[in-house]
Amino acid sequence: MKDEQQRAKMWTRATEIVGVFLLSITAVLTAWCGFESSKWGGEMSIAFSQASSARITAASAEGAARDARAFDLTVYGAYVEAVGGGNQELADYISARFTPEFQVAYDAWSADGMVENGPFARPEYVPEGTVEAEEASARADAKFEEALENNARGDRYSLLTVLFALVLFLTAMSQRENPTWVSRTLLGLALVVAVVGIVIMSTFPVII
Template sequence: MAVDPPQTRISRIQDIVGVFVLSITAVLTAWCGFESSKWGGEMSIAFSEASGARIQAASAENEARAAQQFDLSVYAQWVLAEGEGDTELAQYIQDRFQPWFTVAFDAWQADGMIENAPFARDEYVPPGEVEAVELNERADAKFAEALESNQRGDNYSLLTVLFALVLFLTAMSQRDVRTWIGRVLLSLALVVMVVGVGILLTFPIKI
């Protein structure tokens, strides 16, 4: 039986390793492209949700501002009535305070009216104020989430470039070049592929 010379066997092994590296790297490149696309979609969704929450927060802030302006105008009439000593009118106005303002007003009077007005009390919470704070916090969180997803997508894109380098080096190693050059190129491709796989294992996955 004929036995292949050592040089021929080494070349055959090199070809097999090259095909293996090309196949694995092609799959990894496709996977990175898929993950980059998925994280890009997550980024778009998060940005949209952040924008929606910001719009809702602005609406809630407008509602709170309108309620506060109404309370201010009513309170100003109460102050005038009190200043003129018209207790009957003052009580009439007080009975028509909004519920949220009544809570703050009663607490303000109970504490001896230390603050300049009931609006400085923690108890004064016009409708829409709490919702505006919560929605702004949600918008901030979604915006940060979008930036994080964008970074993850960019990381996968950069890894795609790294695997493309592996494909290039492997393809060059299989061209008609000196044997030692082909081995060096293939060895370098293997090293870069291992490094890329190591980095890939640290990345979050989105299915």
């Protein structure tokens, strides 16, 4: 009888120690998950902001490219009219004002026998602002994807806080006046869930 009472007291004491330890560790892990979720949420906001800024830059560069193309079209139109009218002096005057981007395409077009409909169809023709627009657009896409990934990371940490909250609940319930098998079951479940949560958390990226 005394042995049974002694074992019961030892079990109760062990349960209390394990429960307190588990509660303490889980509380810290829950706080950590909340911190990481907040940090990744901040990173998401920054990435979204950078994506928006890059979109604006891309739009501005695209506008500059359209204006450059319109200018080249106007100058080339005047050049064609001068050549067609037999005014070579005017044609030379206009051709001297070709933009560098258009001049490269025009020279390549002329060298290939003017096969295409015009210099603007040549791959060499890249109006000023085109490259900048493509780079800014690519940067915006990359930042947008980064923002989505950061959001997903924050969500995963938030879900872990729910998992650790379950550990706290099971541990707290195991400390109540329950039949021994109930306390053991609850505490065992709490330990299993805690281990699973820690393993999952170890696979997540960390930001300080």
